[in-house]
Structure formats: structure tokens, C-alpha cells
Amino acid sequence: MLNQMFIGFYSTPPLWQGTQFGVTQFDFPQMDLSNFSAKPIPENIRLGHKMEHVFAQLIQWDNSYKVVIQNESIRKGKNTVGEIDFVLKNSNDQSYLHVELTYKFYIIDPTISEPIHRLMGPNRRDMFFTKLKKIKKEQFALLQTAEAKQILISKHIDTKNLKHLVCYKAQLFQPFDAEKVHIRPLNKTCLAGFWIRFQDFEDSQFSDYRYYIPFKTEWVISPHNKVEWKSHFETLLDLNLRMIKQNAPMIWMQKSETEFEKFFVVWW
Numbered sequence: 001m002l003n004q005m006f007i008g009f010y011s012t013p014p015l016w017q018g019t020q021f022g023v024t025q026f027d028f029p030q031m032d033l034s035n036f037s038a039k040p041i042p043e044n045i046r047l048g049h050k051m052e053h054v055f056a057q058l059i060q061w062d063n064s065y066k067v068v069i070q071n072e073s074i075r076k077g078k079n080t081v082g083e084i085d086f087v088l089k090n091s092n093d094q095s096y097l098h099v100e101l102t103y104k105f106y107i108i109d110p111t112i113s114e115p116i117h118r119l120m121g122p123n124r125r126d127m128f129f130t131k132l133k134k135i136k137k138e139q140f141a142l143l144q145t146a147e148a149k150q151i152l153i154s155k156h157i158d159t160k161n162l163k164h165l166v167c168y169k170a171q172l173f174q175p176f177d178a179e180k181v182h183i184r185p186l187n188k189t190c191l192a193g194f195w196i197r198f199q200d201f202e203d204s205q206f207s208d209y210r211y212y213i214p215f216k217t218e219w220v221i222s223p224h225n226k227v228e229w230k231s232h233f234e235t236l237l238d239l240n241l242r243m244i245k246q247n248a249p250m251i252w253m254q255k256s257e258t259e260f261e262k263f264f265v266v267w268w
Contacts, residue, residue, distance in 0.1 A: 101168075196263060211253055251263055
């Protein structure tokens, strides 16, 4: 599954193209991963930190960039004031890029008027707009502090010409049976599935399919057959416990031997 995680990450589109909201996307190199072999990633870390390992391995394998800084904590006295995700050196022109990495799973709530406010985590706590503000006001600004500049200078990085970019990848999930959801200027190719409320998933139209509740480390990859599928009834029993705990899981649905869908079931 390790290689699948890398393929899943690489295949996930950026949440927007070019520059939007005053933030520019990192132009991820085109890669052929047919001969790629992933190195082990620590098991006991959050998915976001796993994605940092994935990003670093892919960048180092491609050779278009060199990783100069990775997960560098910035300290002021005894306190940690922030962390630099990556500083890369372009192998062609020797320029330096500061890249903040984000990989998210967002549901789309079309009842909200502004597209950038419609995106949120399945549990309605992780808001895209809040993350975007944090990147601009905190993570980019961190590199202007004296403490960060000292680290950059020690690595011979030109702080004046350092470009600030994001690698902001996301899978988006629209409401079940939604005809069309407008998300411009966001990237519609990020749409990966749908979301549904628990009571609606109880409907008989879902009873003939088989289901699997993936671990969070599997959220990145495409559904496949090498899992233990369960019936609709068995899945409802599992989901009921998660709804009580206010946890919105991802579900893989097997419609046939070759046809799959993935979606979130929400508790709210």
C-alpha cells in the first residue's frame, strides 16, 4: 500500500491552478512513477506528516529540486513559534523556493454563498478559509522573523529573493445527488466523490452494494478490491457507533468488481 499512497498523493490535483487568493501553487514536476520504490514512512504520525515524507521522497527522486530544509522548527528562546515545511533549491536556475505543504479532504456545503467558505472537513471543524489565512498571515510571515532568517542565512539561502509557494492538494466531496456544484476559482478536477448524512445512507438504494471503511492512511489512495468488504447492514452498525462519537468516516462502495465510489457519511 505504501507505493499506492505515493501514487495517490501525486495524482491528487492542486486545489487551484496558478495564483489565487494571493497565494501561488508550487508547480509539481511531471513524474513517471512506474519504477519508483518508496522508502518506509513512520507509522505513528498523523496523515499530514506522512504526506510531508511522501512529498520529500518524490522531490528527491525526481532531481528537479533539492530539499534544503524539511520540517525546521523555529524557536524564540525556549518557545517554538512555528515550523518551515520545505525550502527547495531549483536544480536548473539555483533559485530557492519556500513551499508550505497541505493535503486536505473537504466536503462542499453549497448552502454557503462564497465558494471559499463552502469547503470544510467532514466534521465541520477544518475550514479551508481559516487554513488559507493561516498560511498567508503566519506560515509565510514566519520566514520574515529574525529567528527564521538566521537559519536561512546559515544555509546560504538568499532571503530577499525567496519565493513563497504552497503545494495545496485536496480531494473534494459534493453533496449526494447534487446536479452541479459551483466551486470556481477552485479546481473542479479535485472532485473525488460525495458526502451523505447517516439517515440518508440508510435508504434501500444503497442496500445492494458492499462497503469498506478505510483507515485514514488509505484515504489518499483509490478504492480497490483487496479489502474485506461488508454488507450495507454490517456497515450501518459500524457507522452508528461512529455517529454517536461525532466522527464522519470515509466509505468505499463496491458497485461491481471494477466499479467503486468513495464518500463521507456525516453525523451532523
